[in-house]
Amino acid sequence: MKAKDMMIRDLTSVTETTTLREVENLLYHSRLSGVPVVDNESKVIGYISEKDIIESAFPGAGMGAGMLFVHNWAQTFLRLSQAGEGLVKDYMTKDPICVTEDENDAMVVEIMLSGHRKVLPVVRDEKLVGVITRSNLCRVLMKKENK
Amino acid sequence: MIATITLNSAIDKVFILPARVIEKLNRVEKGIVIPGGGGINSAYTFHVLGVEVVVMGFIGGEAGRFTEDEIRKTQISTNFTYIGGQTRTDYIILNKYSKVLAQINEKGPWIKPKEMESFIESFKRVLSRCEMLLLSGSLPQGVGTDFYARLINMAHEKNVRTVLKASGEALSYGIESGPYMVQPNIKGVDSLMGIKIIDVRKRVEAARKILEKGVQIVVMNGDGYYLVVTPERIWEVGLPKIEIINSVGMGDAFIGGMMYILKDREDLPEAMRYGGAASISSALQVEAKVENKEQMEHFFDKIEVKELNLS
Numbered sequence: 138m139k140a141k142d143m144m145i146r147d148l149t150s151v152t153e154t155t156t157l158r159e160v161e162n163l164l165y166h167s168r169l170s171g172v173p174v175v176d177n178e179s180k181v182i183g184y185i186s187e188k189d190i191i192e193s194a195f196p197g198a199g200m201g202a203g204m205l206f207v208h209n210w211a212q213t214f215l216r217l218s219q220a221g222e223g224l225v226k227d228y229m230t231k232d233p234i235c236v237t238e239d240e241n242d243a244m245v246v247e248i249m250l251s252g253h254r255k256v257l258p259v260v261r262d263e264k265l266v267g268v269i270t271r272s273n274l275c276r277v278l279m280k281k282e283n284k
Numbered sequence: 285m286i287a288t289i290t291l292n293s294a295i296d297k298v299f300i301l302p303a304r305v306i307e308k309l310n311r312v313e314k315g316i317v318i319p320g321g322g323g324i325n326s327a328y329t330f331h332v333l334g335v336e337v338v339v340m341g342f343i344g345g346e347a348g349r350f351t352e353d354e355i356r357k358t359q360i361s362t363n364f365t366y367i368g369g370q371t372r373t374d375y376i377i378l379n380k381y382s383k384v385l386a387q388i389n390e391k392g393p394w395i396k397p398k399e400m401e402s403f404i405e406s407f408k409r410v411l412s413r414c415e416m417l418l419l420s421g422s423l424p425q426g427v428g429t430d431f432y433a434r435l436i437n438m439a440h441e442k443n444v445r446t447v448l449k450a451s452g453e454a455l456s457y458g459i460e461s462g463p464y465m466v467q468p469n470i471k472g473v474d475s476l477m478g479i480k481i482i483d484v485r486k487r488v489e490a491a492r493k494i495l496e497k498g499v500q501i502v503v504m505n506g507d508g509y510y511l512v513v514t515p516e517r518i519w520e521v522g523l524p525k526i527e528i529i530n531s532v533g534m535g536d537a538f539i540g541g542m543m544y545i546l547k548d549r550e551d552l553p554e555a556m557r558y559g560g561a562a563s564i565s566s567a568l569q570v571e572a573k574v575e576n577k578e579q580m581e582h583f584f585d586k587i588e589v590k591e592l593n594l595s
Contacts, residue, residue: 166366
């Protein structure tokens with residue numbers, strides 16, 4: 138099985154100049170945890186997730202460490218509400234790992250698990266053609282197992 | 285890649301009743317729910333023919349999620365703009381002889397300026413990678429009647445050929461931008477371009493008025509046929525007589541079949557044959573979409589394309 142058989146053919150994406158508030162709204166409605174950031178020709182140049190948005194209010198905190206020390210929650214909430222005006226380019230992960238449509242299933246699983254990635258962009262000539270989400274990956278692989 | 289725009293998408297709830305009339309209590313014999321809207325219907329034709337297609341438009345609420353999920357199952361690409369409002373529902377009531385007893389279409393959601401901006405941003409990106417663009421169906425509330433015209437102008441800047449299937453003011457404004465092909469939606473309409481469309485001659489007259497705006501091909505629906513009019517020629521595309529199951533997507537399938545050929549070559553007779561075969565094939569499905577290429581090809585030889593001389 139290849140990446141093209143596992144992906145959702147969805148081109149939902151944002152640009153570097155999209156605000157975090159718009160991204161939050163998009164993620165809420167699209168039921169995705171993150172979206173690719175593309176240039177004017179749909180080339181994938183970054184990735185922004187709900188984690189990036191939350192972290193925008195905790196600069197340098199690092200949420201994966203298992204512990205988070207917050208001096209002042211009121212200050213943090215204020216920062217989070219103001220973060221909406223921030224631009225994607227300042228918070229996105231640049232040059233994210235992407236796969237091509239012909240990437241095999243083992244490699245896709247390895248990339249997603251090793252990097253704790255919830256969404257993996259799929260590209261053709263660097264342009265976005267779809268995404269593989271964890272839930273879709275499970276669904277497709279379970280179907281394969283049942284065959 | 286072909287992009288299809290369905291700004292006012294809907295879910296179609298199709299009810300098949302055993303009765304001939306609906307002015308009494310009716311129990312549904314069979315009911316189905318399918319994503320609807322002109323561009324979405326045409327996208328199914330492209331997909332069956334192996335053309336990469338992306339469906340765009342506004343979706344919202346549960347009906348919107350259903351629309352997106354159903355389209356994704358087919359492996360057609362999606363790039364919807366999510367809105368706070370609700371995607372509309374259309375109710376189509378058929379009797380067991382497949383005659384439409386009633387069709388009730390909701391108006392559709394109100395689109396906010398910010399949602400429109402968001403759509404335009406996605407639209408510009410898709411334009412940079414598509415060969416042909418289909419704009420089809422009614423406009424939701426809040427979207428200006430010149431919206432199709434704006435999108436057509438943007439497509440022309442990127443040298444993307446456009447096809448418009450619309451009615452009313454959206455059509456009038458749209459044709460002013462000179463799309464490549466136009467299919468006026470004349471369902472329930474008495475006149476077009478100020479001409480009462482009572483017969484073939486009047487249909488051709490209205491089509492010629494549209495051609496004057498710089499349009500190259502006009503497709504007019506008739507009863508069991510299509511008229512295809514260019515500045516130089518007029519064709520009638522006759523469909524074989526079959527037992528129609530659902531006629532709702534026939535015009536969309538026709539446009540889809542024609543675009544499939546025209547995106548690569550200017551072979552109008554072949555395009556009309558593909559359009560006719562797709563149209564009749566979609567009429568055989570209660571879901572109103574072409575089921576597969578083989579079923580479509582079965583009808584190729586049964587589509588009668590003849591040139592008319594009405595001068």
